[in-house]
């Protein structure tokens with residue numbers, strides 16, 4: 385595809401607020417001038433909104449104020465007018481019941497912040513897991529020129545000489561304490577080593593995955609994803625992105641020009657190659673729904689099947705984002721995909737160049753971090769999309785994080801009706817469970833939790849851990865942290881709270897998982913399943929008002945991205961009536 389830039393100069397939408405000598409324009413300019421903006425900033429140059437998810441309660445984004453200043457420098461240098469706008473920041477580490485419940489709310493707030501205000505283009509300043517998709521979704525629904533700048537990952541953590549990965553080691557150490565292999569005192573000492581610098585999780589968790597997805601989609605400048613938060617090159621990237629967005633506005637290079645079906649296919653293949661988070665599935669489906677691209681779970685399986693995972697990062701491998709950056713970062717992965725015939729090379733990026741133009745000459749500086757295909761962590765990376773009578777609309781599993789010996793497994797179901805039931809029973813040594821069982825967790829999907837929490841990688845019972853067993857098959861309608869691992873079937877759809885077959889699984893039922901055949905089967909007679917489903921009654925909705933009510937009334941299934949039904953699609957950014 386060849387992108388044809390629009391003619392420049394032309395009148396921009398911000399001039400509806402700032403251009404002219406009418407009372408309304410004087411009103412808008414006058415109030416802005418209380419910040420000391422000179423008159424010539426209102427002369428028709430591109431007004432760029434820096435949509436900043438900075439928050440002290442989003443620790444992964446708490447340094448974005450520094451990056452915003454560098455973005456502003458870049459915008460001024462290129463002849464634009466930067467305006468910094470705080471937007472809803474959905475923090476993964478602290479939001480309850482789960483940040484995912486607020487992804488759609490944040491996206492709606494971002495969309496309206498863009499549409500209702502004098503902006504011609506946007507810099508999406510993001511980092512922590514949900515901040516990236518929520519801003520991409522909001523920007524996609526307005527389709528104004530937009531560029532992603534992520535905050536970058538934390539530096540490596542170390543505890544007693546061992547690399548400590550964000551999240552990954554939290555789960556590992558927690559299981560070790562339960563198994564009696566680590567003391568609580570040591571766990572507390574390790575706490576401080578897990579987050580030793582500004583930035584997002586340093587594993588290939590959801591934040592790093594979504595930064596990589598933004599770059600693979602073409603929505604960030606090449607090389608953006610892996611630069612550590614505190615590396616000076618992160619600030620250079622912010623400044624260059626500020627320069628670039630001004631030209632994007634002049635060229636009218638919009639998200640819909642960049643996020644095409646081909647771009648999504650590039651991102652899906654990239655996710656397989658990096659061993660990315662299963663959360664990318666729901667986020668990319670949701671972003672595609674906003675930009676009007678017909679993307680389905682089937683596309684994830686079709687494009688991701690047999691993708692070799694070549695990025696040797698936790699949780700699938702052993703290194704962290706810092707080493708990925710030193711090895712060359714995502715451009716090396718995209719180059720590999722291109723050489724292997726797995727990249728739509730002519731997909732356009734925010735640079736105005738094709739993705740192949742950006743990466744064709746890059747070099748891998750460490751082939752133990754970015755592996756040759758012969759040494760791939762797994763030849764079956766990507767996301768396996770399972771179907772069967774237990775998941776008529778699909779479920780997902782991340783093969784690179786799973787145990788090979790459990791990829792084909794038949795086991796007795798041990799059912800937890802919800803997360804409280806799980807927490808009440810899991811540590812009880814009288815629980816009738818062993819390592820061959822299949823742990824089933826219900827009511828943790830988009831409606832059920834509500835918000836689809838990251839509880840699908842539920843910890844194993846202590847009596848199993850004490851045998852030295854570290855993995856069991858687990859099935860739920862929940863998500864899993866991108867930093868987690870295990871043979872974990874997630875996003876089972878329809879979810880239990882919406883009456884999916886998961887809702888009627890009982891203790892003792894046999895469940896069959898066959899990843900190679902993409903099969904998830906509840907081994908009970910068809911008429912028995914039908915009878916149970918006919919007898920099923922939905923749980924009482926806990927939310928009667930407020931956003932929680934709105935969310936549950938309108939959230940769709942994980943199989944289509946768990947967006948709110950009335951937010952899907954692109955509504956553009958028409959300039960509405962003035963307020964005066």
Ligand code: FES
Pocket residue numbers: 444476477511512513550583584585589591
């Ligand atoms: Fe914010 Fe992981 S918790 S990036």
